[in-house]
Amino acid sequence: MSAPAPLLSATTLARAFGGVVAVDAVSFSLAAGETLAVIGPNGAGKSTLFALIAGQLRPDRGQVRLEGRDVTRLPPHRRARLGLGRTFQAPRVFGALGLGEGVHLAASLCLPAARARARARMLIARLGLEALTDRPVPALAYGDLRRLDLALALATSPRVLLLDEPVAGxxxxxxxxxxxxxxxxxxxxxxxxxxxxxxxDVVFGHAGRVLVLDHGRVIADGPPDAVRRDPVVRQRYLGTP
Structure with missing residues (x-):
C-alpha cells in the first residue's frame, strides 16, 4: 500500500529576477500535522519561495503540488479554494469592516453560509477575539491584528497554512x-x-522541522537540533554558539 501524498510539495522550484537567482532548485514536502520553518539570511529567497507556493509568483522551472494536485500555474484565489491559507509579513485585513464581519466574509468565500458562520464564531473564540468582535479593524492593537490575520487565513478551513513572519513586531x-x-x-x-x-527562539521552540536557505538553495533540512548543530548552517547563518 503506497504512502499518502504529502499535503504540499515543491519540486526543483526556481525563480530568477534578471541575473539574480532568488530560488534555485528548491525541493521539499510537507505532511499533515507537520510544522516546517524556513529560515536563512536576508536575501536567501524565503519571501520568493513563499510567493511561489502561494501563487503570487510563477516559477521559471519546477512544480508546486497541493494534496497531489499540480497548482503551479493556478492564481492565489484558486489555491485558497483548494486548501491553501496564508498570512503576510504586514497583516492584510478588511480595514473597512468590523473584526467579526471580516472573519465571516473570509469564511464565506469558500464555505457554505451555515458553515461559514460557525467557522467564524469558532475561530474568534479560539483566538481570544470575542470581546473585539464588533471593534472596527483600524482600532485594533497590533497583537490583535496579528491574531485577526491568522483567523482570516484559517477561516476557509485550509489544509496547508503559510505563515510569513507571523510574530514580527x-x-x-x-x-x-x-x-x-x-x-x-x-x-x-x-x-x-x-x-x-x-x-x-520561535523557530527552534515551535518547528518540528527546519529548512535552511542560502542564496536560493537548500543547505539543510531536518530536525531542529540537527539543523542548529549543522556546521554549514552555523557558518552561514546562525554563527558560533
Whole structure:
C-alpha cells in the first residue's frame, strides 16, 4: 500500500529576477500535522519561495503540488479554494469592516453560509477575539491584528497554512502564545504549517522541522537540533554558539 501524498510539495522550484537567482532548485514536502520553518539570511529567497507556493509568483522551472494536485500555474484565489491559507509579513485585513464581519466574509468565500458562520464564531473564540468582535479593524492593537490575520487565513478551513513572519513586531510573550496556539490548532485540524521567522527562539521552540536557505538553495533540512548543530548552517547563518 503506497504512502499518502504529502499535503504540499515543491519540486526543483526556481525563480530568477534578471541575473539574480532568488530560488534555485528548491525541493521539499510537507505532511499533515507537520510544522516546517524556513529560515536563512536576508536575501536567501524565503519571501520568493513563499510567493511561489502561494501563487503570487510563477516559477521559471519546477512544480508546486497541493494534496497531489499540480497548482503551479493556478492564481492565489484558486489555491485558497483548494486548501491553501496564508498570512503576510504586514497583516492584510478588511480595514473597512468590523473584526467579526471580516472573519465571516473570509469564511464565506469558500464555505457554505451555515458553515461559514460557525467557522467564524469558532475561530474568534479560539483566538481570544470575542470581546473585539464588533471593534472596527483600524482600532485594533497590533497583537490583535496579528491574531485577526491568522483567523482570516484559517477561516476557509485550509489544509496547508503559510505563515510569513507571523510574530514580527509582537512582544516576546505574545510571540510564544500565538505560536503555541498555531501548533494546537494545526494538531486539532491535522494541518500542515509552513512558516518563516527571524526569531530563532520561535523557530527552534515551535518547528518540528527546519529548512535552511542560502542564496536560493537548500543547505539543510531536518530536525531542529540537527539543523542548529549543522556546521554549514552555523557558518552561514546562525554563527558560533
Amino acid at each position: 509582537m512582544a516576546p510573550a505574545e510571540r510564544a502564545q500565538l505560536m503555541t496556539l498555531v501548533r494546537a490548532i494545526a494538531a486539532e485540524e491535522n494541518l500542515g504549517v509552513l512558516f518563516t521567522e527571524h526569531d530563532m
